[in-house]
Amino acid sequence: MPELRYDPIRSRWVIISTERARRAHEYIRPREKPKVDVRSCPFCYGNEAKTPPEVFVIAPEGRQPNTSGWEVRVVPNKYPALRIEGELKREGLGIFDLVNGIGAHEVIIESPQHDVSLADLPVHHIQKVLIAYRERIRDLRKDVRFRYILVFRNHGGEAGASLSHPHSQLIATPIIPPVVVGELNTAREHYIRKERCIFCDLLKQELMLGDRIVYEDENYVEWTPFASAFPFETWLFPKKHLHDFALLNDDELLELARVLKDMLLRIKTVLGDPPYNMVLHTAPSPHPRPGREYYWSTLQYDYHWHIELIPRLTRIAGFEWGSGLYINPTPPEEAAKYLREAEVKVEDEA
Numbered sequence: 001m002p003e004l005r006y007d008p009i010r011s012r013w014v015i016i017s018t019e020r021a022r023r024a025h026e027y028i029r030p031r032e033k034p035k036v037d038v039r040s041c042p043f044c045y046g047n048e049a050k051t052p053p054e055v056f057v058i059a060p061e062g063r064q065p066n067t068s069g070w071e072v073r074v075v076p077n078k079y080p081a082l083r084i085e086g087e088l089k090r091e092g093l094g095i096f097d098l099v100n101g102i103g104a105h106e107v108i109i110e111s112p113q114h115d116v117s118l119a120d121l122p123v124h125h126i127q128k129v130l131i132a133y134r135e136r137i138r139d140l141r142k143d144v145r146f147r148y149i150l151v152f153r154n155h156g157g158e159a160g161a162s163l164s165h166p167h168s169q170l171i172a173t174p175i176i177p178p179v180v181v182g183e184l185n186t187a188r189e190h191y192i193r194k195e196r197c198i199f200c201d202l203l204k205q206e207l208m209l210g211d212r213i214v215y216e217d218e219n220y221v222e223w224t225p226f227a228s229a230f231p232f233e234t235w236l237f238p239k240k241h242l243h244d245f246a247l248l249n250d251d252e253l254l255e256l257a258r259v260l261k262d263m264l265l266r267i268k269t270v271l272g273d274p275p276y277n278m279v280l281h282t283a284p285s286p287h288p289r290p291g292r293e294y295y296w297s298t299l300q301y302d303y304h305w306h307i308e309l310i311p312r313l314t315r316i317a318g319f320e321w322g323s324g325l326y327i328n329p330t331p332p333e334e335a336a337k338y339l340r341e342a343e344v345k346v347e348d349e350a
């Protein structure tokens, strides 16, 4: 039976379509390998001058800025969606609200290797990528013009990646993006009513039920959400309640790197390296808001940072667009089973 399922965090309905349920192998399709001349790739060694100057780097001591030898490098996007210079202006135009396009748009170049995916990097290197995320979030939060810093990763051309060299991006915005506002509001309301974190409640229930759990270790859980809008949508949650990813220390990021690699390898193995989008949802910049001093006063209790991954297996079509109702042709319990049973090897490093 198909089911309409309600997502208590997103506050939206999803159609889980069991009648024509699609199994993992039905999504696998041959992928064309784009031919790229490494000499022209702006993210490869030797081409550092082709990007704007770096804003953060992990490299051995003694290296000259903007030369090769780095391990992880963060640069402003050459074609930014939002511009960093200028004063933030909020304007009203009749009933319209206008904010000028101030923001930061950066690229986290994850490795000097051109033909590698994040899933294949060693755990200790993935940790360095996560350290770069954390440091950039911490730094950009100092800018009071920015209310949110969204870190995301597009893998594969169909997921929006324009360069195949492994990289993530971040965009700092003067407003909190609507999807995050939705989560924050739901979390706050739940907390005010029950004095509990909705994500912790959800996690507890999912661990008890078990049929949507993909993997768990001492600190993290991977699972497919009850009302997954997309086939093989996977969430990665810390077990320990914490609102803010930027508070994690290096050791905690190493633990996360291990589980993140596990998750990426499972998706890659089961679905044949599909294009995907991944986002990091963490707390907003808690700058006090004029007239609403207590606006973020429950944030550290009510919000719970996490990572969401959506393999790009289906296309959003007219019905989804017109109705806001997503049709997911693979029940999340099925997806979890495939992912759980996938044999992946995450090396154990100290």
Ligand SMILES: [Zn+2]
Pocket: 038, 041, 042, 043, 044, 113, 114, 165
């Ligand atoms: Zn490259």
Ligand SMILES: [Zn+2]
Pocket: 197, 198, 199, 200, 201, 240, 241, 242, 302, 303, 304
């Ligand atoms: Zn929590």
